[in-house]
Amino acid sequence: MKKIFFIVLISVAAIFPQEMRKNAAYSLFSDEKASRVGDAITIIVVESALATNNAETKSGRQTELGFDFSGTMDKTKLPEASLNIGSGNDFKGSGSTKTSGVIQTKISATIDSVLANGNLIIRGSKKITINGEEQLISIKGIVRTSDVRADNSVLSYNISDAEITFEGNGIVSDVQSPGLLTKFLRMLF
Incomplete structure (x- = not known):
């Protein structure tokens, strides 16, 4: 059985x-x-x-151009001339984040x-x-x-x-x- x-x-x-x-x-x-x-x-x-993220940027640029003229000729005074050109650019930026x-x-x-x-x-x-x-x-x-x-x-x-x-x-x-x-x-x- x-x-x-x-x-x-x-x-x-x-x-x-x-x-x-x-x-x-x-x-x-x-x-x-x-x-x-x-x-x-x-x-x-x-x-x-x-x-955390920090960023800082700084840049600058400067340009100058000058021209100067003066003088005499046979006791005759010539007119004086002067030319100045300038340019400037400045940037500063910063930022930060935190989470x-x-x-x-x-x-x-x-x-x-x-x-x-x-x-x-x-x-x-x-x-x-x-x-x-x-x-x-x-x-x-x-x-x-x-x-x-x-x-x-x-x-x-x-x-x-x-x-x-x-x-x-x-x-x-x-x-x-x-x-x-x-x-x-x-x-x-």
């Missing part, structure tokens, strides 16, 4: 082969990691940026597609509204499955071709933008 049961079990396994990768999510011995289209993944955004920013948050994302090499294309966004000020954080990029941690999260600096957008809309952003008259005068001058 045991022999027949064993033969039937092997026959059923041979008739219905199973893909190990597909069933790995149901294993008692492996972690369930996001790896299929539609799976959720947590992105831990830890980004900081600092950029810094830090973003730390967690965003839930989903897998849009899986590339042929197994890498995952992910996309997610988070919208926060506080006192009428709306902030939208969007992120998309490519993640290697080996960078997905056991808790189904990935750090933002492990995302290749990452596009992280942080936009604000509301009272604070309205006050920071120039008015219509200022915009019009900038176009003219």
Whole structure:
């Protein structure tokens, strides 16, 4: 009886082969990691940026041309002539910019597609509204499955071709933008 049961079990396994990768999510011995289209993944955004740019330009140019004529002839005094032409040009300019920013948050994302090499294309966004000020954080990029941690999260600096957008809309952003008259005068001058 045991022999027949064993033969039937092997026959059923041979008739219905199973893909190990597909069933790995149901294993008692492996972690369930996001790896299929539609799976959720947590992105831990830890980004900081600092950029400084200084520029200084100084140029000068000066041209002078002079002509002087004076003299006498047989005790007759000739008229004196003098001609001086000068030109000058001086320019000095300087400017500097400094930008810094830090973003730390967690965003839930989903897998849009899986590339042929197994890498995952992910996309997610988070919208926060506080006192009428709306902030939208969007992120998309490519993640290697080996960078997905056991808790189904990935750090933002492990995302290749990452596009992280942080936009604000509301009272604070309205006050920071120039008015219509200022915009019009900038176009003219």
